[in-house]
Amino acid sequence: MNLILVLIMVSFYACNLDDNDEVSDNVPVLIEYTMPEESETHEGTWLYWPHQYQFGVAYRNSLDATWLEMTNALVSGEKVHIAAYDIVEKNRILGLLNNAGVNMINVDVKVLKTDDVWSRDGGPIYVRDKNGSLVVEDWGFNGWGNKFNFSNCNEVPKKIGLDQGKPVLDLNNLMIIEGGAVEIDGNGTLLATKSAILNANRNPDMSVNQAERILIKYYGVTNFIWLNGVPGLEITDMHIDGFAKFVNQNTLMTMSKTDLLEWEVPQVDIDALYAAKNKYGDAYTIVQLPLTQSNVVTTYGKNLGYKGSYVNFYIANNVVLVPNYDDLNDVVANAIIQSQFPNRTVIGIDVRNLYEYGGMVHCVTQQQPAD
Template identity: 30%
Template sequence: MTFCLPPEWHPQDAIMLTWPHEDTDWAPYLAEVEPVYIEVARQVLQRQSLLIICHNETVKHQVHSLLQHSNIDISRLHTFIIPCDDTWARDHGPITLVDDQGNNKALDFIFNGWGNKYDASADNAINRHLLQQTSVQAEYQAVEFVLEGGGIEVDGQGHLLTTEQCLLNPNRNPGMTCEQIEQQLNQHFGCEKVLWLQHGSLEGDDTDSHIDTLARFAPDNTIVYVQCHDQNDAHFDELHRMEQELTSLRRHDGKAFNLVPLPMPAACFNQQGERLPATYANFLIINDAVLVPTYRQPELDNRALQQVQTAFPQYDIIAVDCLPLIEQFGSLHCITMQLPKGFLA
C-alpha cells in the first residue's frame, strides 16, 4: 500500500479548526474574529463534519453555545479539549496521506512557530493528543522535520509547489540542502517533482512566504495565483517575477500549467500602520464548495470570486468575510486543515 498526499479537492471527512480564546493573541479581537469562525463552521457543517480543538472546558462550552445560538446544526461537530498556543490549524494540524484502500496516515511534523518566531510548544503537541481520540481512525506517524501545511501545495499528479523562502529558510531545517529537503518531501508525500518558486511575498506575512498565500493548485493542471498590476504597490516586483516563474513551470509531460490570476486586494492596514497580508489565494476547498476570503472591497472581492469559479467550475463558490482574520497576519486557509475521507472512525 502506497500512501500519498491527496490534493485538497479529494473527498473529505472533516475540516479542523482550533478555536481562538483569551490566552491567544486574538484576545483583543475575539468579538470581531469569532463570527468568522462561526461562518466557516456553518458552511462546513452543511457539507461534512467539523472537528474543533478547544483550549479548555470553558472554550468548548463557548463553542457549543455560539454555534447553537447561530442556528447551526451541530450533529456532525466533534470537539476535543487540547491546550493550544494559537489557532493556525493549517500549520499545526496533521498533514494526512491516503492510500488506494481509503486508509489514512496522519503525519505529525515539527511545528516551531514559523522559525521560532513564537512559542508553539502546545500547538506542536496537538496532533499527538488528537490522534489518540477514539473517534479518529487515521494512523499516526511523527516526523522529525519542520514543516507547516501552509508551506506546500500538491495537485495529485505528482507535483508539489512551494517557495524557497520558506522551505529553504535556515530557521526551519538548518543544515539540510535543497536536495535533501526535496528528498524528504517526495518521500513523505509520494510526489515526483518539487516546483520551487524563488519569488513572491506579502507584506505582513510572518510565515516566510507560505505558498498558500500566493499560488494554489486547482483541478485540471491549473494554478490560481495572486497577480499585481499596480506598479506603485510594494508587491509589484516580487509578484510580477513570481508570475513569470509560474508561466515557465512545466509538468511531467513538458506542458505548462493553466494559470488563473486573482486580483490583489487594496492595501489593508492595522492601527499601528502595518500592512496586513490580505490575499484571495488563501481559499479553502471543502466537499463541493470553495470558501473564498473577502475583505469588504466589493469590486475586487467579486472579481476574485469569479476567478475562483473559473478554476472550480463544478463547485459552489462562497464568500467569507475575513477582514478580522488578517489582523493576526493570516486568512481563511491558514485557520483550517482538511481531513480526508477515512480520517474519522
C-alpha cells in the same frame, strides 16, 4: 529519455529514509505515502477556535464571527472538527454555535489545547499508505522559526491521530514544515518557496535535494517547482498559499505579474511561477485573481495599510470558502473562483480581522480526507 520513464525511475530509485535516519543524499528509498489533494472528498475539516490564552480576550472576540461563518458554511457537506482550548472554551463555543443557529449534526468540539488558530500549519497532515489507509503525519512545527509559542500546537497532530485510532508518523526530528508552505496538484507536483522550508530557522543546513527526498517519500510527489521566496518578509517567510494555489493538475491560480510584485514576490519567482510545468512537462493554465482594490480595514476601523489576497481559499466538499474583505473586488474574485469550481458553491468569508494577524481562510482550515 522519455520524460514519463524518467519520472517512473525517480519514484522507484528515490531515497528511503527511516523516521530516525539522518538525511543523506545517498540513502535509497521508495514512495511510501501519498497526500490526497485538497479537492478530494473530505471526512471533515479541522478548525482551531480562537481563544484568549496567548493574545487576550479582544483578539478572541474579534475572530469569533469568522469561525462561525466557516462552520456554518462547511456543515452542509462534511463534519467540522473544532479544537477548543479547554472545557470553558468548549462550552463558550457551543453556546456561540447554538445562538447562531448552526446545524450541529456535523459539528464535533474536542478539548485540544492549542497556541493559536493556524490549523493549516500545525495541524495533522493526512496521507494514504500503499494500502490506501489514512495515516497522520506529525511533522515538526516551531512557530515559523520560533517567532511565536508553538509547543501546544506541535502536540495536536499526535493527539488527534491517537484519538482517531489512526497510525501516527512522528517526523518531528526529520523535517520542520508547515501545511501552508506547500501546494500539491494531486498528480505528483509540489510547489513551494525555499524561504519557508529551507530556512535556517526551520531546517538549517538542509539542501534542496535532501528536502525533495523526504517529500518524495512522505508526500508522494516527484515533480518540484521551487521558488526562492523572501526570508523574513513576514511571519511565515512567504508561504506559497498566500499567492499561488492549484485548482487541479492542469490549472494554477495566482495573481497578475503586477500584483505579484506588489505582494513582494521576487521577479525571478514570478517568471518561474508563470513558466511552471506539471510532471508531464505541460505548462499550467494560469488563472489570475485580483488583489483587493483598497487597503484592508478591519471591522473595528483599523486600516492595515496593505491589500488582501483572494488566493488563500479553501476547497471543501460542496463549497469553496474564499477570503472576503468588504471590498469591491470581493464579487470579482468570487466569480472567478466560482468559474473554476462549477460543482461547488463559493462562499465569501469575512477575514478582515484575521488578516491583521497575517492569515486568511486556507491558513485556518485543515482537511481530513474520507477514509
